[in-house]
Amino acid sequence: MKVMKFGGTSVGKPERMHQVATLITNETEPKIVVLSALSGTTNALSEISHQLSLGYKVPAKQKIDALETYYKNFIETLVVTKEGKDEAEKIIGEHFEFLNIILKISYSDALNKDILAQGELLSTKLFCVYLREKNIAHTFLPALEFMCIDENEEPRLERIVRRLNALLKDAKDETIFITQGYICRNAREEVDNLKRGGSDYTASLIAAAINASVCEIWTDIDGMHNNDPRVVDKTLPIEQLSFEEAA
Numbered sequence: 001m002k003v004m005k006f007g008g009t010s011v012g013k014p015e016r017m018h019q020v021a022t023l024i025t026n027e028t029e030p031k032i033v034v035l036s037a038l039s040g041t042t043n044a045l046s047e048i049s050h051q052l053s054l055g056y057k058v059p060a061k062q063k064i065d066a067l068e069t070y071y072k073n074f075i076e077t078l079v080v081t082k083e084g085k086d087e088a089e090k091i092i093g094e095h096f097e098f099l100n101i102i103l104k105i106s107y108s109d110a111l112n113k114d115i116l117a118q119g120e121l122l123s124t125k126l127f128c129v130y131l132r133e134k135n136i137a138h139t140f141l142p143a144l145e146f147m148c149i150d151e152n153e154e155p156r157l158e159r160i161v162r163r164l165n166a167l168l169k170d171a172k173d174e175t176i177f178i179t180q181g182y183i184c185r186n187a188r189e190e191v192d193n194l195k196r197g198g199s200d201y202t203a204s205l206i207a208a209a210i211n212a213s214v215c216e217i218w219t220d221i222d223g224m225h226n227n228d229p230r231v232v233d234k235t236l237p238i239e240q241l242s243f244e245e246a247a
Contacts, residue, residue: 037119
């Protein structure tokens with residue numbers, strides 16, 4: 001079994017999601033597909049959380065509405081059938097109902113983590129809607145059911161191995177599994193995350209847990225660079241980088 005991880009730009013447009021679906025069905029080897037949030041989503045959610053932490057509920061509401069509009073436009077091209085659109089709209093409705101509810105409750109660090117998790121939850125669920133529309137057999141593998149960290153924010157690898165392999169055993173005849181990068185549960189079983197850039201970390205942990213044949217990190221750039229190539233010309237890839245430096 002292999003692991004294939006796709007970053008935010010790889011799923012950031014409907015046609016990119018379509019390409020990901022083609023990539024994961026082009027070979028027969030069983031695979032776990034790790035998806036990031038749609039590009040720009042985590043930044044938007046982080047800003048919403050920041051506004052709420054300051055008590056600025058009106059600008060937070062404006063950003064929530066803008067993000068919801070973005071997702072509604074996204075699914076118009078992602079799926080074409082009425083069933084697909086209805087299912088996708090229901091998913092968006094549920095997650096943005098949550099984001100609107102938080103405008104009415106007290107802000108906390110735990111709430112912040114819940115807010116930041118919405119991006120990966122949305123991207124994976126919407127991708128599965130598209131796979132169903134195309135009759136591509138797959139199994140949804142919720143990261144919050146197996147990915148976990150301890151009180152020092154380090155991965156609990158033994159528990160990850162046990163929980164993940166139990167889930168895979170329950171669906172042993174499937175060949176495509178879809179899961180979220182970045183998000184996890186902490187030692188208190190609350191929703192947490194592996195910090196920015198954590199989707200690559202998720203893919204690596206999964207690969208280690210299942211003894212994968214390969215862990216592929218699919219992106220639109222050839223590795224970590226010494227600067228942002230969208231801003232700076234002639235950036236260079238860094239040959240070696242620890243996870244702490246990358247994060």
